[in-house]
Amino acid sequence: MNTSASPNLPDELGHFGPYGGRFVPETLMHPLVELEKEYTRFSQDPEFQKELDYYLREFAGRPTPLYYAERFTSSLGGARIYLKREDLLHTGAHKINNCLGQVLLAKRMGKTRLIAETGAGQHGVATATVAAMFGFKCTVYMGAVDCQRQALNVYRMRMLGAEVVPVHAGQKTLKEAINEAMRDWVTNIRNTHYVLGTAYGAHPYPMMVRNFQRVIGDEARRQILEKEGRLPDLLIACVGGGSNAIGLFYPFLKDESVRMVGVEAGGEGIVPGKHAARFQGGSLGVLQGTRSYVLQDEHGQIQLTHSVSAGLDYAAVGPEHAWLRDKNRVEYTYATDDQALEAFLRLARTEGIIPALESAHAVAAAIERAPKMAPDQIIIVNLSGRGDKDVEQVAARLKF
Amino acid sequence: MNFGILVRMNRITKRFDELRAQNSKGLVIYIGAGDPDLGTTCKLAEAFSDIGVDVLELGVPFSDPLADGPVNQLSAQRGLASGTTPLRVLETVRAIRSVSEIPVVLYIYYNLMHRRGVAEFVREAASAGVDGLLVLDLPPEEGGDYLRLMREVGMSAIHLVAPTTPEDRIARIARTATGFIYCVSREGVTGVQDKVSQDVPRLVASVRRHTDLPIAVGFGISNPEQARAVAAHADAVVVGSAVVRLVETHATNPDAVSKVREFVGSLLNAIRKT
Numbered sequence: 168m169n170t171s172a173s174p175n176l177p178d179e180l181g182h183f184g185p186y187g188g189r190f191v192p193e194t195l196m197h198p199l200v201e202l203e204k205e206y207t208r209f210s211q212d213p214e215f216q217k218e219l220d221y222y223l224r225e226f227a228g229r230p231t232p233l234y235y236a237e238r239f240t241s242s243l244g245g246a247r248i249y250l251k252r253e254d255l256l257h258t259g260a261h262k263i264n265n266c267l268g269q270v271l272l273a274k275r276m277g278k279t280r281l282i283a284e285t286g287a288g289q290h291g292v293a294t295a296t297v298a299a300m301f302g303f304k305c306t307v308y309m310g311a312v313d314c315q316r317q318a319l320n321v322y323r324m325r326m327l328g329a330e331v332v333p334v335h336a337g338q339k340t341l342k343e344a345i346n347e348a349m350r351d352w353v354t355n356i357r358n359t360h361y362v363l364g365t366a367y368g369a370h371p372y373p374m375m376v377r378n379f380q381r382v383i384g385d386e387a388r389r390q391i392l393e394k395e396g397r398l399p400d401l402l403i404a405c406v407g408g409g410s411n412a413i414g415l416f417y418p419f420l421k422d423e424s425v426r427m428v429g430v431e432a433g434g435e436g437i438v439p440g441k442h443a444a445r446f447q448g449g450s451l452g453v454l455q456g457t458r459s460y461v462l463q464d465e466h467g468q469i470q471l472t473h474s475v476s477a478g479l480d481y482a483a484v485g486p487e488h489a490w491l492r493d494k495n496r497v498e499y500t501y502a503t504d505d506q507a508l509e510a511f512l513r514l515a516r517t518e519g520i521i522p523a524l525e526s527a528h529a530v531a532a533a534i535e536r537a538p539k540m541a542p543d544q545i546i547i548v549n550l551s552g553r554g555d556k557d558v559e560q561v562a563a564r565l566k567f
Numbered sequence: 568m569n570f571g572i573l574v575r576m577n578r579i580t581k582r583f584d585e586l587r588a589q590n591s592k593g594l595v596i597y598i599g600a601g602d603p604d605l606g607t608t609c610k611l612a613e614a615f616s617d618i619g620v621d622v623l624e625l626g627v628p629f630s631d632p633l634a635d636g637p638v639n640q641l642s643a644q645r646g647l648a649s650g651t652t653p654l655r656v657l658e659t660v661r662a663i664r665s666v667s668e669i670p671v672v673l674y675i676y677y678n679l680m681h682r683r684g685v686a687e688f689v690r691e692a693a694s695a696g697v698d699g700l701l702v703l704d705l706p707p708e709e710g711g712d713y714l715r716l717m718r719e720v721g722m723s724a725i726h727l728v729a730p731t732t733p734e735d736r737i738a739r740i741a742r743t744a745t746g747f748i749y750c751v752s753r754e755g756v757t758g759v760q761d762k763v764s765q766d767v768p769r770l771v772a773s774v775r776r777h778t779d780l781p782i783a784v785g786f787g788i789s790n791p792e793q794a795r796a797v798a799a800h801a802d803a804v805v806v807g808s809a810v811v812r813l814v815e816t817h818a819t820n821p822d823a824v825s826k827v828r829e830f831v832g833s834l835l836n837a838i839r840k841t
Contacts, residue, residue: 180708190677190704192634194729194754197736336640337630346633353634354755356731453678453704454631466652467682468630 174420176490181370181457184493186486189369190453194353202360203371205276210378219271223382226300227256227263231383233390233547238517246400246540248533250520250550251387251415258296260289260523260552261383261411262364268379270297273360280304280359284348286313286341286407287478287525288320289552290364295329297362305329308347310340313477319556338471341407341481345455365408366485369456373486380414387547388418395545401536402427404549405528406499407443407478409485411551416497426498428536429488430528432474433501439464443472444501445484446492452483459486475504475564476524478552502531510534511554511561523552524561578670578698579723579746582621583781583802592798592838593621595783596831597674597807599642600625601651603818605659611814614828616667619835621803622783623669624701627656629676634703636758638808642815653679653688657695664696672699672725672746680713689716699723699746707743714743727751728774730766741778747803748774750784759808760787768800791837798838806834 176183181203189199209215223229231252240248253261273281281303285291291307298305307324311333314321324331337343345368352361366376391399402419404412406429419425434442442448445460452461454469462470462482474480491497502510507524510531515521522530526549533548540546554561561567586593596615600608612623626639628646635643653675660671673692680688680702692700699722705713707726717724723746728737731754741748750771753764767784774782784797785805794804813830817823 188709189706190709191706192703192729193706193727193740194731194751196706196708196729197731197733342631346631349633350636350756356754451681453681455633456704458681461678463678463682465682466654467679468647469678 177374183487183490186459186489188458191369191456198356199369206371206375222267230386231255233387236518242517243537245537246544246546249547252550254550254553258293262290262293264382265376265379266293266297269362270301278360281362282306282348282351282359283362284308284344288317292320292323294362295324295327299327307331308334308344310344311335312339316560317477317556365410366413367408376410377413380410381417383414384418398422398425399545399547401546403529403532405430405525407481409488411549413487415549428532429497429499430532431501432479433503434473440471441473443474443480446499454483457486459489460484478525502528506531521554522550523554524557526551577721582670593803594835594838595622595624595803595805596620596810597624599646599811600656601646601649602642603645604649608659609662610824612663613666614824616669618832624672624674627653627673627675636756638811639757642811657691660695660697670698672701673697674701677702677705685713686716693720693722699725701725725749730754737774738777747781747783752784752786757786757808759789763793771800791833794834795837804838
């Protein structure tokens, strides 16, 4: 071990230092213990891994390219920028990696129904997709505001046979969708598996989702060594709950020379209610099963959030990210809505790649940092999803 | 030696001891604090105390009540809208204490205590006259400090047991809990149900194997008939959403408190006769 940010976490109760754990109503405690046991058993089973590898390759389209973005790089005049093309996966984002893992687990656990929350709709689409392919019933909870701004994904889920339930509580975005999914799970625990979409929630979810997403970093590490013969200097990923970021970062944690930046949603600026940058305006709290950084008021009520990207519009951040920040292993910054939109267009026009608005936050950080780095340095940006779902919203906002 | 017991006998324990001596069943009534306002909460508490409700369970409104069904979610929203903070709930308990000795349990989500500081909140609650806490999303595994602090001030740490809780876990919870054990009658969130789960007798029996503490059953019990049926198997019955719904229906009615009192009285009649 050559770093203080131990990759051996979480501990047996799901803690990453002071973060993580299991804070749920009693009805969910035993099912979570069972899920952890089953996950641990199958993750050590070569047959399970073989089956997962098969579907990742043949169905989802792995490995994804690590693409040298030459024109984007030269437009910035600094470090060489590689894009990890998770946007090319089936269903359009990294979410499918985790959904395939969880559906195989659900199948082995004898469950017949999948439920999920979704923000941008990418996780909902991926869950609906694996449900269709493996013959599960599927219900997806989505905030009513998100249903509107990501309407394309609502249609996709319905076409795939899933029931999409718009959630009208609170601010009608991702947090409320998770509350509703947890209520469904608590009610239908015997036959239902909850496919949580990010590295958040009660143990074992943050660990399990990370492990299903680490394929991103494992591939990227191998690919950059092949292409450049050395490790990258900087990794950049956007952080909502944090699954694409932890997936990229985790396999590099022991590589001390590799710096990492997680990019949160700065929204309209760091003013309460106008952003979703938990490390800027948040404090230690317990929300939806885990202890982490949470945007909350002085009484412990969860604050409103805002981001142009539905997938980053969430009041808390995955517990492992809080831990990696404490250990100074990962730096967390933010990009505003405007910066993300600018990055969205810039990548589209220099590379012919339209990124998801979530991933555009990571691209924005690359735009800021690359010019300050030497031309022989290397950045890998996780292009976690494609922007098809966002074109209507961006067109309206930028008056196309 | 438990310092809290030297100061005063916990009101919950005292009340259940009395019920047991009379061979009588208890009634726990849940309302959302601050719905529609804390003045009404205070009046309702006084009314419940007058007619002999055994425990008042006060829901502290939280922005994200993920264990609650629609009725209690909306109640929490109204509570927040009326400016109800955890500290104002404690002030209200203090006000209730000036007129009543009704045992009071706060039904609370952990973040609200965590934000204040668990130690500080526990001490403040005890000093306001709260007798027990039911922290929805704090299982015993995460509750080390909390449980110690609760013992120190003599408050009851109420724990849930669910139909999904296996036997060894029930044993563990029974060792940790004080006051009474709260059995969740079915898998799901709080809310009114047409039928009470058939699992209740089995669940209560398996809890009974591990504890002498009183066993209360709740979630989904909404009328006198259901209350009577459940009381046959348990030491106490918890009724929540049905009362919350009535408070909402009569929110603008000047007779609201007496309407609610009438309904709760009918629940008491039903269970006292078992």
